[in-house]
Structure formats: structure tokens, C-alpha cells
Amino acid sequence: MTARPQRADAARNRRLLLAAAADEFAEHGLDASVADIATRAGVGKGTVFRHFATKDDLIAAILIDRMAELSALGERLLAAADAEAALREFLTAAARQRQERDLSFLAAASESIPEVTAARQRMLDAVDALVGRARDLGVLRPDVTGADVFLLMCAPNYIAGYVPDASPDLWRRYLALILDGLRPEAARPLPAEAPYLS
Amino acid sequence: MTARPQRADAARNRRLLLAAAADEFAEHGLDASVADIATRAGVGKGTVFRHFATKDDLIAAILIDRMAELSALGERLLAAADAEAALREFLTAAARQRQERDLSFLAAASESIPEVTAARQRMLDAVDALVGRARDLGVLRPDVTGADVFLLMCAPNYIAGYVPDASPDLWRRYLALILDGLRPEAARPLPAEAPYLS
């Protein structure tokens, strides 16, 4: 019943593949080919499909890893003393992760894979908790929700990404601008209801 | 020397093709195939390439049309009495255009085509003027530039686009949030320099 554990070389190749794929996607977008990923990892193309049934499965595995990383950070930050700083730190970490390797376009390719949805939900829960705490303490305007912040999270890199030879820190500027809009001082009534996320 | 003018049916087909291509790209993203575009326009595939040498040229033509539309609006709004309302109206129009048909992904595909760069520059100039006026009147924080606003312009739809079954007005929420961050009241010092665009 209990299957034999994975062989050592197979485990190593799986790790190599995930890293190579992340790099290759970051460089060439969704069009990065499976063959190139295999070459970069130093394995044959067949090996890719032994570990990941389809290209979409490979994408999903990458996304799950990255989201889990952020979720863990968010959960840790819930214990921090300063709620505002905790939220800012979380958003900064998310933006930094994406600055290093922008893989946001992968998200669209693997909707509907349950493990991805679950990882996403865990991250949303973490954000929700961080936001709730900050809002209760009055450092966040009362009309923004966890879902709002979850969505805004990706914006700073997106904005900075339009600048061809941008400073690698440009996203900080737009993160700061967005955070200024989230504070109670500047709040004017918001049109449209806050969205409900899965 | 003066070439004979384009035939009437050719001009009609060109218009049909641009419309069909915009629809097809909006529905299927960059992967929309030239063959499908031709079918949708009711012409043969060869006709597409008679009007647009490559797929990228077709994309460029679409982008130029859309940007020209916004540029004209921006230039008109410079004469408006209320500078803050003018800027808000411009950003609203830009977001509405993109809400109807999101073609933002096309921008990356046709960098480096001079006509696209020129159309983009004209739009940037219009935004710059609108922003300058609003800033001088004190309704915008002094540390944001035209380039900042130009970049932020695309963010509300991007953010709302992550919500699967979003209200078609959700972008208004995030546009309002961003505008709140642009007002002087909430301003805290911004990290990173403002970017310089083209």
C-alpha cells in the first residue's frame, strides 16, 4: 500500500526543473517552451513530463510554492506588535518577490486547478487578517477590505513594469502612493462595492 | 508621383479588419489567430496581410487608434474650468475604454514601432499637461509627475481584472482609491525617484 519513496535523483531533478522553469518563464513569459526549460535544468524533455503531466501542472506547482512562501510570512506577521508596519512589510515582501521574477501572467494559465485555488485562499486569509487588525486599530481607512488589499498587492510592480529601464526600486514609489490612499486621512467615499473573492 | 487613392472596398475591408481584430484580441488575448480575425471580418487570410504586413503591424494599428482617441480627449479637457475634474474625467475615460476591451497586453508586442511610440508620446504629453495644471492649483500632491499618473492610469482595470465575476464598475473603486492617494492630504514622502518616460 505505502508506495516506495521517490528516488533521490528524481527529487533533485524535480527541484532543478522548478527553478529552471521559474527562470525561463520570468525571462520569456508564458511562451517559454518546455524544451528550453528542460535544457536549462540539464535534463531531457521527457523528464519534464514525468514530473508534471502537462505544462499547466508545472505552472501550478511554481505558483503554489510562491504563494505558500507569502502565506507563511503573512501568518508570522500577525504576531507583530505594529499592525501598520506588519501590513506594509507583507506588501513589500510580495512586491519584492514579484520584482525578482514576475510570474503574474502564470496565474491566468492555471485557474481551476484546486491546489492553486487552495494556496490562493490561504494567502487571502492571511491578508484578510492583517488588514482586519490594521483597520480595527484605525491605521487603515474603514471602507477597505482584505480583498481590496489582496488585489492592490500586485499593482506596484505592474505599474513599474511599464517603465523600460526602471530603477529596480520604482515599485516602492507606487506602493507608497497606494498606501497613502489606504490611510484614513485622504478617504473620500468609494464608489462600487468591495469585491468578494472565492 | 501622387499615388492613386485606395479603392473603396479596400478601405472598407481595412476598417472591418481593425474592428474584428480588436474584438478577437479582447476575447482571446495575444494568441488570437490571424485566420480567426480574417473569418470574423468576413475576408480571406491573405487580405489581412495585404493591409498589415505582419501580425505586429496590425496590433500597432489598433493601439494607435485607441491612443489617439484618448489623446484627443486629453487635449480637449485642458480647456475645462475645473482642473481636478478634468483629470478625473480623463482617467475615467481611459479606464472605461479599457474596461470595454482590455488590449493592454498588445502594448508589449509592438514596442519599437515608431508610430506607436509617437502616439504614446502624444498621450503622455496630454497627461503631463493635465497633471501639471492640477498640481499647480494644489489639488494634486506636489511630488507626483505626469509620468506617475500616466503609469497609474492602467492600474484600476488591472486590479479589477483579477476578480472573476466582477461588477463592471469595480474599476471605479480602485480609481477612487488611487486618486485619494494622489491628493495632498495623505501625502507622505515618496521613496524612489519619479520615472522618466521616453
Added chain:
DNA sequence: CACTAAGCGGACCGCGCGGTCAACTTGGTA
């Protein structure tokens, strides 16, 4: 050390893409 199943590699397949071309049709002109 011998055995075996897990793992590996890369030639191979079918497909759909962007782009070409030569035979055909048609709008505009004199």
C-alpha cells in the same frame, strides 16, 4: 553483486501558427 522497477532521454508525432503566392475578381477610368 545481481536484480528490478523507477527514472531518464530524445526521436518522433500531429497540430496550428504566421506568412507566401499565383490564379482569379472587381472597382474605377477614359
Added chain:
DNA sequence: TACCAAGTTGACCGCGCGGTCCGCTTAGTG
């Protein structure tokens, strides 16, 4: 109306993709 350059068409081409498959290699075991 007769003419022809401009315009149209869809079969066709080569390519690179995701995915398959089977003969070979190798890690782990008794």
C-alpha cells in the same frame, strides 16, 4: 464598354510547439 491595376482568396509552406513512447541507465535492496 473595355481595360487593367488594385484587391482578394485559400491552398500551401516551414516551423516550433506540447505531448508520447520505448529502449536504455541507474538507484536502491536483499
